[in-house]
Amino acid sequence: MKAKYLVVLGIRPDIINYQPLVNEFKRKKIDFKIIHTGQHYSYFFDGLFFKQLNFPNPDYHLKIGSGTQAHQLGKLVQKFEKVLLKEKPDLVFSFSDANPALSGIVASKMGIKVAHLEAGMRSYDWRMQEEKNRRLLDSISDYLFTPTSSTKKNLIREGIPPHRIFQVGKPIFEVLNNFKEKIDKNTILDELNISKGKYFLVTAHRPENVGVKKPLGNILAALEGVYKKYEKPVIFPIHPRTRASIKKFGLRIPKGIKLLEPVGFLEFSKLEKNAFCCVTDSGTVQEDTCIFKVPCVTMRISTERSETIEVGSSIAAGVNMAHIMDAVDKMVNKKSNWKNPYGKPDFSKKMIKILEKLDGEICSPKVWWDHPKINSSKSISQYKTKWKNPSVPDEIF
Ligand code: UD1
Ligand code: UDP
Numbered sequence: 001m002k003a004k005y006l007v008v009l010g011i012r013p014d015i016i017n018y019q020p021l022v023n024e025f026k027r028k029k030i031d032f033k034i035i036h037t038g039q040h041y042s043y044f045f046d047g048l049f050f051k052q053l054n055f056p057n058p059d060y061h062l063k064i065g066s067g068t069q070a071h072q073l074g075k076l077v078q079k080f081e082k083v084l085l086k087e088k089p090d091l092v093f094s095f096s097d098a099n100p101a102l103s104g105i106v107a108s109k110m111g112i113k114v115a116h117l118e119a120g121m122r123s124y125d126w127r128m129q130e131e132k133n134r135r136l137l138d139s140i141s142d143y144l145f146t147p148t149s150s151t152k153k154n155l156i157r158e159g160i161p162p163h164r165i166f167q168v169g170k171p172i173f174e175v176l177n178n179f180k181e182k183i184d185k186n187t188i189l190d191e192l193n194i195s196k197g198k199y200f201l202v203t204a205h206r207p208e209n210v211g212v213k214k215p216l217g218n219i220l221a222a223l224e225g226v227y228k229k230y231e232k233p234v235i236f237p238i239h240p241r242t243r244a245s246i247k248k249f250g251l252r253i254p255k256g257i258k259l260l261e262p263v264g265f266l267e268f269s270k271l272e273k274n275a276f277c278c279v280t281d282s283g284t285v286q287e288d289t290c291i292f293k294v295p296c297v298t299m300r301i302s303t304e305r306s307e308t309i310e311v312g313s314s315i316a317a318g319v320n321m322a323h324i325m326d327a328v329d330k331m332v333n334k335k336s337n338w339k340n341p342y343g344k345p346d347f348s349k350k351m352i353k354i355l356e357k358l359d360g361e362i363c364s365p366k367v368w369w370d371h372p373k374i375n376s377s378k379s380i381s382q383y384k385t386k387w388k389n390p391s392v393p394d395e396i397f
Contacts, residue, residue: 028352222279275294
C-alpha cells in the first residue's frame with residue numbers, strides 16, 4: 001500500500017478501539033502516524049491503556065486537555081492543521097463520535113480525504129455532543145466504515161452514496177478476542193474480594209446524567225435500591241466528572257456502593273465479563289456486555305447501539321429511579337442467550353482488504369486545486385496572481 005495514514009485518537013475508548021487496526025498497520029509495515037489530541041490525559045484514562053494494549057506511542061501530542069466544547073474544537077482546528085501541513089497524509093482516520101473525531105472536519109476543510117470508523121450510528125438525542133459529531137463526520141467523510149447492517153441503512157437513508165459505505169463489524173469484538181487470555185487471567189476479582197455473578201458493575205459519565213443534580217441523585221438512589229434488593233455489592237469505577245458532581249451537589253454515597261478510581265482495560269473487562277449485571281451510560285460498555293452475554297441496563301433514553309436493544313442484551317431505561325430498578329429486574333431474570341449482532345471478530349482484516357483495494361484512489365488527488373495538471377505554475381500564471389502556497393512551519397507548537 002502506498003497511502004500515508006494519520007490515526008487520530010484522544011480518549012480512553014479511542015485507544016481501545018484502534019488497537020486491532022494499528023496492530024495490523026504495524027504488522028504490515030503500513031505508513032501511518034498516530035496523533036493524540038490529549039483530551040484524556042490522566043494515567044488511568046490514557047497511559048495505562050497504551051501500556052495494557054501494547055499501543056505504540058503517539059507521533060504527535062496536541063495537549064488539548066479539558067475545557068468547553070468550543071475550547072477543545074478551537075485548539076484541535078489550530079493544532080491539527082499544523083500537523084496536516086507537515087505530514088501531508090493521503091487519509092485521516094476519525095473514530096466514532098467524541099471530539100477527537102472532529103479532526104476529520106479539519107482534514108476535509110484542507111482537501112484531505114477522511115475515513116470515519118463506526119459511521120452511521122444514531123441516537124437521535126440532540127442534547128449529546130456525540131450525536132452532533134456523528135452527523136458532521138458522516139456528512140463530510142469520503143469513506144464510511146460502518147459496523148452493522150442497520151448502521152449502513154441509516155447512512156443510505158441519509159443519502160450517502162452506497163459505494164462510499166463499507167460494513168466491517170465492530171473493532172471492540174476483535175479487541176476483546178485479542179485480549180481474552182489476559183482478561184481471564186486478571187486478578188481484580190480477588191483484589192476486590194468479589195466473585196463471579198455476585199456484584200453489579202456501574203459506570204456513569206455523561207454530562208446530561210451526572211452534571212445535573214436530579215438525574216445523578218436518581219442514579220445513586222437506584223443503585224441503593226438495587227443493592228438492598230439483591231444484596232450484592234455495587235462496584236463503581238467513578239469518572240472524575242461524576243466524583244466532582246457528587247461533591248458539588250452534596251450527594252451521599254449510599255451503602256453497598258464501592259467507589260473505585262477508573263480501572264484499566266484488563267481489570268474493567270474482567271469485571272464486566274463476570275458481573276451479575278452492568279448499569280451504565282457508556283457506549284462501549286453496551287457493546288462489551290452484549291459480547292460477554294452479561295445483562296446491561298443503559299441509563300439513557302436512547303442509544304446509538306440499537307442492536308443491543310434489538311437482540312435483548314440491554315434496556316434503555318433512562319435515569320428515573322423506578323425505571324432503572326425495573327430494567328435491572330427484567331434483565332437479571334431473563335436468559336442471556338441473545339445472538340451476538342457483531343458478526344466475526346475480523347474487523348482489522350476486513351479494513352486492510354478494503355484499504356488495499358482503494359489504495360490507488362486514496363493516493364490520487366482529491367480536489368481540483370491539488371490536481372497536478374491544474375496546480376502547475378503554468379495554470380497559476382494564467383491568472384496572473386502573486387498568491388503563494390503557505391509555507392510549512394519548521395517547528396510546530
Ligand atoms: C469524553 C467524550 C465522550 C466519551 C468519553 C469516554 C466528548 C464530547 N466526550 O467524555 O463521548 O464517552 O470521553 O470516556 O468528546 N478529566 C480528568 N482526566 C482526564 C480527562 C478528563 O480528570 O484525563 C476530567 C476533567 O475534569 C474534565 C472531565 O473529566 O473536565 C470531562 O472530560 P471530557 O474529556 O471533556 O469528557 P468525558 O466525559 O470524558
Ligand atoms: N473502561 C475502563 N475502565 C473503567 C471504565 C471503562 O477500562 O474504569 C473501558 C471499558 O473497557 C470500555 C470503555 O472503557 O470498553 C468504555 O469507555 P467509556 O465509557 O469511557 O466511553 P464511551 O464508550 O461511552 O465513549
